[in-house]
Amino acid sequence: MIEKNGIVEAVEEIQPGIFILKVKAPQIAREATPGQFCNIKVSDSTFPLLRRPFSICDVEGETVSFQFNIVGEGTKILSKLKKEDILDMLGPLGVGFDYSGEFKNALIIAGGIGAAPFPFLIKNFSEDKNIISFVGGRSKKDIIKYKLKNIIASTDDGSEGFEGNVVQLLDSELHKFNSSNTKIFACGPNPMLRALSKYSIEKGFDCEISTESVMACGFGICQGCNVEGTNSDRFLLVCKDGPVFKAEDVLL
């Protein structure tokens, strides 16, 4: 649906370069499920022209929040929004995480800004789940811990936690878990997701990955966000078939 009059409640820089945007958007808040996204028009003008897709980070009452870093003009504009500004948003869009299963251990794997969808997912897990968050980044400053639980960090340069990438970190911990009662939920850059998908399939663990893509419409008409499917004679669309896929269903 379109929520043309989302009201900005706050833009907070939670750590250098990482922002949380909170928008009052009652309809989206009511319908959103973890892993879905919104396609946001960041300005009224034709600059930028297209909407920008963002994972829903959290929902509190009528407020929907998004986590982002500055990558281009769109996110720069978003970071400068003020309280009471109006935002035109499409959402909630796409297929989110399937977190309803019988598993006991939920392993969150987040690379950099890929931490974005997990606060909302964690909040929606039933209370009996054992949640562990594996959070990776290049360096200590890139580790995002916002609203995550039971964090184990890895950094490429060893400035915090495990020295190496987050998939190597997972490999060092995975012997503690059994594939029959453990599910992996991941989001991060494509090379990370590619490596993780291969790894989790090899180890026989259920794994869902939240992917990203350049996107225009966000609801299936522009066909711009295609990704190769494993068993499909058509391309899959990140916006409609995803953004969350089973690891074995896509070839990134």
Add this chain to the structure above:
Amino acid sequence: MKNVDLSVKIGSLVLQNPIMLASGTVGYGNEISEYTDLSKIGGIVTKSVSLHPRKGNPPNRITETSSGMLNAIGLANVGLEAFIKDKIPFLKDIGSTLICNIAASSVEEYVECTKTLDSEDTVKAFEINVSCPNVKDGGLIFGNDVNNVGLITEKVRAATNKPIIIKLSPNTASIKDFAQAAKDEGADAVSAINTLVGTAFDIYSKKPKIKNVTGGLSGPAIKPVALAKVLEISRNVDIPIIGIGGIMNWQDVVEFMICGASAIQLGTVNFINPSVSEEIIKGLNEYCAETNLSKISDLTGSYSL
């Protein structure tokens, strides 16, 4: 506000208003129907259909440019058989005029698609895509050769009595010659313009931002070019024109009609504001009332040079 007649005629095709949704920007109607009431729209042009399914180009297919976007989707579509079986049933009841866009890699394929769809009552007209810039076979090759455009029009004309619209490429020296060829061979209208060939590169990887290297430029960036092409056809060829290119609002629609368009198509704007047609129709009503225009069709070609 007094009643304004928004209906327009394109050859024998009557539309309730001049707003059409462009091929490739509305899928097969169902996705966008969540955002807009399709029964309020003059016409819907479905995504190009070809005889056999096409997977389309690998990612990345799109990138944003200044006030525009490049796309190289590569005519991904379900193919004629699935289109008739799975897509037409939904389109039957939308309450808008349905126009099928056909893309092909040979004259025979254009004819076969047209003949097969001719018996579908839901399909009211055909738009023949002779100008897709993103596939290696067909498309642009046809669109760049005035004799081919004439030949395809002639053969498709012989295959159906329904109105035929030829979608013209701007990537030619003289678009009016193509419009003339379409008219001479019996086309009811032309639509102009398809996208302009463009590209964009990443300055660090030195790679193109879309896998196909080049793509079709659309959006407000191309509006002045599109207007000039519409005007060129309007001043030289007596054939109804459907204006396309970067239309974002009702003011753009009025501008295209003044330059000679009988109707217009909304394209890229559907990706940004899928309910824009309702705002545009409201704006057109108000403009007509404000300028004492009882029939919007009187705007067509009303330029004063």
